[in-house]
Amino acid sequence: MCVALLARAGECEYLMQTDSVKLTNYRVQLQARNASLDGMCAIKIIDGSIKGVVVNDFGIKAFAFSISPDRKKVTLQDVLPMLDHWYIKRVIKNDLKLLFNATSCNISNQGKKTTIVVLDDGTIEMNNNKYNIKYLFSLTQDNEQEENDYQDDEPQFEIDDETAE
Amino acid sequence: MKRFLIIILMLAIIPAMMAQTMRKATAAETKSMVEKINSMAASIKTISCSFTQEKEVSMLNDKMTSKGVMYYTNAGKLRWEYTSPYSYIFVINNNKVTMKSGSKKSTVDMSSSKLFQAIARIMVSSVTGKSLSNSRDFDLTMYCYNKQWCAHLVPKEANMKKMFKYIRLYFNTSHTMVYKVEMVEKNGDTTTIRLKNIETNKQISNSKFSVN
Numbered sequence: 001m002c003v004a005l006l007a008r009a010g011e012c013e014y015l016m017q018t019d020s021v022k023l024t025n026y027r028v029q030l031q032a033r034n035a036s037l038d039g040m041c042a043i044k045i046i047d048g049s050i051k052g053v054v055v056n057d058f059g060i061k062a063f064a065f066s067i068s069p070d071r072k073k074v075t076l077q078d079v080l081p082m083l084d085h086w087y088i089k090r091v092i093k094n095d096l097k098l099l100f101n102a103t104s105c106n107i108s109n110q111g112k113k114t115t116i117v118v119l120d121d122g123t124i125e126m127n128n129n130k131y132n133i134k135y136l137f138s139l140t141q142d143n144e145q146e147e148n149d150y151q152d153d154e155p156q157f158e159i160d161d162e163t164a165e
Numbered sequence: 166m167k168r169f170l171i172i173i174l175m176l177a178i179i180p181a182m183m184a185q186t187m188r189k190a191t192a193a194e195t196k197s198m199v200e201k202i203n204s205m206a207a208s209i210k211t212i213s214c215s216f217t218q219e220k221e222v223s224m225l226n227d228k229m230t231s232k233g234v235m236y237y238t239n240a241g242k243l244r245w246e247y248t249s250p251y252s253y254i255f256v257i258n259n260n261k262v263t264m265k266s267g268s269k270k271s272t273v274d275m276s277s278s279k280l281f282q283a284i285a286r287i288m289v290s291s292v293t294g295k296s297l298s299n300s301r302d303f304d305l306t307m308y309c310y311n312k313q314w315c316a317h318l319v320p321k322e323a324n325m326k327k328m329f330k331y332i333r334l335y336f337n338t339s340h341t342m343v344y345k346v347e348m349v350e351k352n353g354d355t356t357t358i359r360l361k362n363i364e365t366n367k368q369i370s371n372s373k374f375s376v377n
Binding site: 038 | 218220222224225226227229231247250251253255264266269324327328348350351352354356
């Protein structure tokens with residue numbers, strides 16, 4: 001059974017698309033004063049909560065996040081060492097909460113601290129004006145996972161992990 | 166129903182029978198293997214291949230897949246390009262790293278960045294298997310099963326240690342090339358890069374190592 005959830009808040013659609021069956025992949029670009037991050041954000045609804053992970057272009061995880069079913073509580077985990085400071089995590093959590101609560105109806109009512117706009121190409125741009133952080137989220141073209149073609153010709157190995165530690 | 170159960174049972178058992186367990190190489194074997202890998206890596210002038218990168222994320226119970234192409238020359242040039250699901254180019258040439266994401270391009274002088282020096286060193290080592298004996302970045306343990314070899318690398322550098330539990334390089338049967346790289350994070354999430362359509366010592370145009 002394939003049930004794609006249409007993310008809605010009342011009659012208004014959430015800007016960030018989510019699905020309970022397959023991953024929704026966004027290209028993500030984050031620009032801050034002294035740092036930038038380009039990569040991918042993958043999101044999936046699991047047991048009603050929104051679970052997601054942000055990885056850089058080489059697949060290295062920046063952080064994972066979980067948003068409660070009522071979208072009021074955000075938790076972070078597996079945070080990259082350079083981001084693993086309470087003041088950075090607090091900003092990320094607040095920004096994710098705003099992003100995932102933004103709907104087609106309420107984006108014009110954002111406060112001065114944070115603004116969210118949808119660009120002509122569908123990219124969601126969020127600006128944290130207080131800390132001068134810009135986030136860009138655009139849906140990737142290739143959201144369908146392809147079947148792998150390597151398994152027929154690749155030897156299968158197991159390594160005795162006890163000796164590997 | 167009985168026949169159906171037997172088929173299900175067979176499907177479960179056959180992959181387990183096919184999976185082979187690698188054993189830890191002895192010190193002498195490790196020395197010999199590393200020498201052979203380094204010697205073969207030294208004979209490689211160029212590599213071009215395509216790759217598939219899969220990241221298994223336990224939290225999502227799913228995996229993220231990217232695809233791309235790679236070009237390498239032993240003159241220290243590397244092009245690592247993702248073509249799907251989005252375009253991203255990472256080029257090392259003349260001691261400079263150039264990255265292009267969409268229309269945004271940036272260049273970093275490697276001599277001024279220890280981070281990029283380390284990235285370049287580890288990327289080249291991962292692709293060729295070169296410098297496995299270099300103790301600066303990793304503790305090495307070699308594994309083998311018949312002609313199949315695997316290098317098990319445990320990071321030494323503090324930041325790498327915080328990110329990765331270990332990295333494994335799998336070598337083809339002639340021990341000339343790495344065909345698979347596994348990077349396992351602290352929480353067990355694994356990124357697997359599989360190199361395919363590998364061609365060695367073929368002419369690669371210089372234009373591959375510039376970014377417009």
